[in-house]
Amino acid sequence: MVGPPTDPAVPPAGAGGTAAAPFEQEATTVKKFVNTADTVLRDALTGLAAAHPELSVDIERRFVARAEPPRSGKVALVSGGGSGHEPLHAGFVGPGMLDAACPGEIFTSPVPDQMLAAASAVDSGAGVLFVVKNYTGDVMNFEMAADLAGDDGIETASVLVDDDVAVEDSTFTAGRRGTGATLFVEKIAGALAEEGADLAAVADMARRVDEASRSFAIALTACTTPASGKPGFDLPEDEIEVGVGIHGEPGRRREKVRPAAELAALLVDTVVDDLASAPDQPAIVLLNGMGGTPLIELYVLFGEVSARLEQRGVRVARSLVGNYVTSLDMAGASLTACRADDRMIDLWDAPVRTPALRWGV
Amino acid sequence: MVGPPTDPAVPPAGAGGTAAAPFEQEATTVKKFVNTADTVLRDALTGLAAAHPELSVDIERRFVARAEPPRSGKVALVSGGGSGHEPLHAGFVGPGMLDAACPGEIFTSPVPDQMLAAASAVDSGAGVLFVVKNYTGDVMNFEMAADLAGDDGIETASVLVDDDVAVEDSTFTAGRRGTGATLFVEKIAGALAEEGADLAAVADMARRVDEASRSFAIALTACTTPASGKPGFDLPEDEIEVGVGIHGEPGRRREKVRPAAELAALLVDTVVDDLASAPDQPAIVLLNGMGGTPLIELYVLFGEVSARLEQRGVRVARSLVGNYVTSLDMAGASLTACRADDRMIDLWDAPVRTPALRWGV
Structure with a gap:
């Protein structure tokens, strides 16, 4: 039942993960706040439970x-999806957004058993929408989970998030990768579900949000997994990866580092050129840090992104700046824009109370 | 009127900062989202204004x-204080917390003119409390601002935040450094001010929160300022800085990297040993990332911190896990605990609506 990891470089921890002695010397050579690489997910869930009594964390x-x-x-x-992208997804569980999230090992798909257990725990009888980022392992495992849920009498629908315009196929993906639009789908469809809409309507809205959204990312540095202890790819001191994926997958090209205004133009132009032409329709915009980028740099970049969007005739109806869909400690940023209709904006504005997004309540 | 920078390695930008051509090649060799090192603060304020219409950003x-x-x-x-610690302080401006924040250049004190302009803008006639982290430049400049405000008929009081137990004096400080407790002071005293308490009562509460709070930090890596482009100190690949300051000031010692459980014990024991003995009094706890630490690692560490606090007999009444008082891209974490009485906890729970802290509204 264990599906293939989305990143073959990071093998699943295996059944013995939790039995490992926490203080083994070889596990501490990586400079990270971990006990052992094998116990990162379990240990993080323990901390999440301690920090958030408003969540129910099933560690087993x-x-x-x-x-x-x-x-x-x-x-x-x-x-759900591989860990290492926090606060996605567990940080988006709460009223107005997700009912449950299934974290896999770092950069590794969760397994169908997890998804089935989560669906069973949160189904009220009205059905379950699976929000699936487009990575091969995730897609396959959520499909299996949907079959298993069907056997148990749980109605499911799925939405595939595939907003990253960088490349058509990638290391772990057929078709476009799923990134920042996941947050938009979870927030907007989550608000509609909270209103009492039925499964078909919630799934339809989720798909419309995905279709209206595009993303593009730039990495300044590679990320380092606890298991490898080394950066996932080599990037010369003066080069950036343009179009990087959230596991450090290759993008479109390497370039010399450039001023924020030029990088903002690159992000905006790439995203806007691929967005449906809808001159009068405003956008919800996410400028997302990849985990290792200081907030002050994100604000510098957002100033330029905001100006460039205006130059391109895109009105920013709502915006969000911060670390929401990360790649461990990668320095970098992604831009996601969603051409939102009035209904989507109303649902975006609806109350949400989760660890990472909170307003209106 | 320009005060001394708190970090002599980073000279103030000077009056010509905004006149620099944004695309000069030498400014782009550092791999950061900046235009030039000289314009970081102005550019970040531009982005902050674009992202947060609920704030009034006076860029000049x-x-x-x-x-x-x-x-x-x-x-x-x-x-106010040097930039590079975002979301501190501008991210804490809003109902229930600060009325205004004065950002200096990176790791450099703001100047008295800024503080006076801010105080004049937000004083309703009931007076202004200056919340000052204990760094020599900040202390001197806020003192000058208080004198100037007095000349203008604005009543002020000041609270000095000095919670870091690592060292008694430091590179830019006489006495203990001010770090994570700043968030507690701003939140709790801010809530009291919102209730309509007078200046003496708000200042008294702020001082009591500072006195009840202790912090300690560990760095896994040094941070890199845009101006220098190089890490602020050298840290061997397998060593950590125990007791580091928020500008990378030296701590108590270097150590080999250790598992999260051991580092958590070190943080908790150092903080709890220095906290006032009050066995029945619970604590408000902040586990803070220094900017370059992935959230999943903070949760791993918080699981261990939480368990160790329980072992030490400290009940966690409220907790906060995330990047709140950062040091640019430094990987590391700090623990702050405040022995809170019932009144402080009520004020902590009071509604707050700022970019970085938001609940109850």
């Missing part, structure tokens, strides 16, 4: 749900 | 205030 079965029981008649949203 | 006079006008009779809280 590896899913995170809202602490309060499912509300009768409400469609449930379940997402 | 370099302060950030709430967009809505001061409320008659409310004591105003003004803080």
Whole structure:
């Protein structure tokens, strides 16, 4: 039942992961706050549970749900994916957004058993929407989970998030990769589910948000997994990876580092050129840090992104700046824009109360 | 009127900062999202203004205030300090917390003119509390600002935040350095000011929160300023700096890297040993990332911190895990604990609506 890892460089921890002695010397040579590479997920879930009593963290079965029981008649949203992208997805569990999240090992798909356990825990009878980022392992495992859920009498639908315009196929993906639009899908479809819409309507809105969204990313540095202890790729001191994926997958090209204004133009132009032409329709914009980028740099970049969007005739209706869909300690940033209609903006503005997104409540 | 920088390695940008051509080649050799090192603060304020219409950003006079006008009779809280610690302080401006923040250049004290402009803008007549982290430049400049404000008929009081137990004196400090407790002071005293308390009461609460708080930090890597382009200190691949300051000031010692559980014990024991003995009094706890630490590692560490606090008999009443008082891209973490009485916890729970802290509204 264990699916293939989305990143073959990082093997799954295996069943013995939690039995490893926490203080083994070889596990501490990497300069990270970890006990052993094998126990990172379990240990992080332990910390998440301690920090967030409003969440119910099932450490054994590896899913995170809202602490309060499912509300009768409400469609449930379940997402998941490899760890290392925090706060995605567990940080988006709560009223107005996800009902549950299934974290895999670092950069490794969660398994169908996790997804099934989560769906069973949060289904109120109104069905479950799986929000799936387009990576081969994730897609395959969520499909298996949907079959298993069907056997158990749980109705499911799935939305595939594939917003990254960088490359058509990639290391772990057929078609476009799923990145920042996941946050838009989870927020907007989550708000619609909270209103009491049925599964077909929630799934339809989720797909429309994905279709209206495009992303593009730049890496200044590679990220380092606890298991490898070394940067995932080599990037010369004066070069950046243009179009990088959230696991450090190759992008379109290497370039010399350039001033923020030029990088902002590159991000904006690439995204806007690929967005549906809709001159009067405003955008919801996410300028996302990849985990190792200081917030002050994100604000510098957002000043330029905002100006460039205006030059390109895109009105920013709502924006979000911060670390939301990360790649461990990668320095870099991604831009996601969603051509939003009035309904999407209303749903975006609806109350949300999760560890990472919170407003209106 | 320009005060001494708190970090002599980073000279103030000078008056010509904004006139620099944004695309000069020499400014782009550092791999950061900046235009030039000289324009980082101005460019970041431009982005902050674009991202947060609920803030009023005065780019010329370099302060950030709430967009809505001061409320008659409310004591105003003004803080400030060198940039590079975002979201501190501008990210804490909003209802329930600060009325204004004055950012200096990176790791460099703001100047008295900024503080005076901010105080004048937000004083409703009920007076202004300056929240000052204990660094020589900040202390001197806020003192000058208080004198100038007095000349203008603005009543002020000051609270000095000095919670870092690592060292008694440091590179830019006489006495203990001010770090994570700043967030506690700004939140709790800010809530009291929102209730309508007078300046003496708000200042007294701020001082009591500082006295009840202790912090300690560990760096895994040094941070790199845009101006230098190089790490601020050398740290061997397998060593950590124990007791580091938020500008990379030396701590107590270098050590080999150790598992998260051991580092958590080191953080907790150092902080708890220095906290006032109050066995029945719970704590508000901040586990803070220094900017370059992935959130998943902070949760791993918090799981261990939480367990160790329980072992030490400290009950965690409230907790916060994330990047709040950062050191640019430094990988590392700090622990701050405040022995809070019931009143402080009530004020902690009070509504707050700022870019970086938001709940109850």
